[in-house]
Amino acid sequence: MxxxxxxxxxxxxxxxxxxxxxxxxxxxxxxxxxxxxxxxxxxxxxxxxxxxxxxxxxxxxxxxxxxxxxxxxxxxxxxxxxxxxxxxxxxxxxxxxxxxxxxxxxxxxxxxxxxxxxxxxxxxxxxxxxxxxxxxxxxxxxxxxxxxxxxxxxxxxxxxxxxxxxxxxxxxxxxxxxxxxxxxxxxxxxxxxxxPAPATTAANASASAPAEKKRSPLIPRPKSPNMLDLKRRFKQALSAKVRTATSV
Structure with missing residues (x-):
């Protein structure tokens, strides 16, 4: 004991x-x-x-x-x-x-x-x-x-x-x-x-899943489109510099 x-x-x-x-x-x-x-x-x-x-x-x-x-x-x-x-x-x-x-x-x-x-x-x-x-x-x-x-x-x-x-x-x-x-x-x-203890754990997990789904629109996560947008903007900025250097 x-x-x-x-x-x-x-x-x-x-x-x-x-x-x-x-x-x-x-x-x-x-x-x-x-x-x-x-x-x-x-x-x-x-x-x-x-x-x-x-x-x-x-x-x-x-x-x-x-x-x-x-x-x-x-x-x-x-x-x-x-x-x-x-x-x-x-x-x-x-x-x-x-x-x-x-x-x-x-x-x-x-x-x-x-x-x-x-x-x-x-x-x-x-x-x-x-x-x-x-x-x-x-x-x-x-x-x-x-x-x-x-x-x-x-x-x-x-x-x-x-x-x-x-x-x-x-x-x-x-x-x-x-x-x-x-x-x-x-x-x-x-x-x-x-x-059965595992069933309780599974139930708690499933019960918390809807809450996560409800919260997700309120707390946006960085997604791949954001990275693509950054790359697109970087390419635009790089192209602008190239054009400026060419004109000079």
Whole structure:
């Protein structure tokens, strides 16, 4: 696993893609503070669980994995925790930038923290707004399912919320079950790996072609007739000099 950069340079991420010869899938992980976003990301990419992380680091992780037999580069953006202030929530600029950069967004809450669950609806709306005309697909992930004695969000509430938002739902434990975490992220990656990337490139190329045709009359290019005209004028000027010299 490689740590590429922190959130302060997320805008430069697209340039990084050119260093990878294979397909790249970009995922942004968003949720409240302390829900275990970093633990989930590291668990998925390394199979390891480390209980103590630097909070709100906002790191971008990268790893090459096999998805349906194809080599794929997974980039996962771990964003700082979003807080509820004055009964309202707003995405910091760098988190909004992550949403625009990502192919998919994973919304995370902790089953031990009711406030993190209550944030999800507002976060989902903000993700849709930040995504503009083409918002990224979203999945809902409930973490810390192993802490039954601390549960504050009932098991059935997650699937109901996901159905309301129109997204997939997974309840996992980053600390105890790698397979659950891997399964949720892996299924998300499989969806994008099946999409033909070259077709998108071809579509973009064909879409830009009409624009080039429209702009061409407004920005005339030097053409061969111009060169012929210059040659013709040069010959005329040369002939005039010859006539003048002859008359003298």
């Amino acid at each position: 490689r740590l590429i950069q922190n959130m302060s340079t997320i805008a430069e991420c697209p340039a990084q893609e050119h260093t990878f010869p294979n397909r790249t899938i970009k995922i942004a992980v968003i949720g409240g503070s302390g829900v275990g976003k970093t633990a989930l990301v590291v668990r998925f990419l390394t199979k390891r669980f480390i209980g103590d992380y630097e909070r709100n680091a906002g790191n971008l992780y990268s790893r090459e994995v096999q998805v349906d037999g194809d080599q794929v580069t997974i980039q996962v953006q771990d964003t700082p925790g979003v807080e509820l202030t004055d009964n309202a929530v707003s995405l910091p600029e760098h988190v909004s930038c992550s949403v625009q950069w990502a192919d998919a967004v994973v919304l995370v809450y902790s089953v031990t923290d009711r406030s993190s669950f209550d944030l999800i609806c507002q976060l989902h709306q903000l993700v849709l707004r930040a995504g503009g005309a083409s918002p990224p697909p979203v999945i809902l992930l409930a973490n810390k399912a192993d802490l039954l004695h601390l549960r504050r969000v009932e098991a059935q509430q997650g699937p109901l919320l996901a159905a309301t938002l129109g997204c997939s739902f997974y309840e996992v434990s980053a600390s105890e079950d790698y397979n659950q975490v891997h399964g949720a992220f892996h299924r998300l990656c499989c969806q994008f790996a099946k999409q």
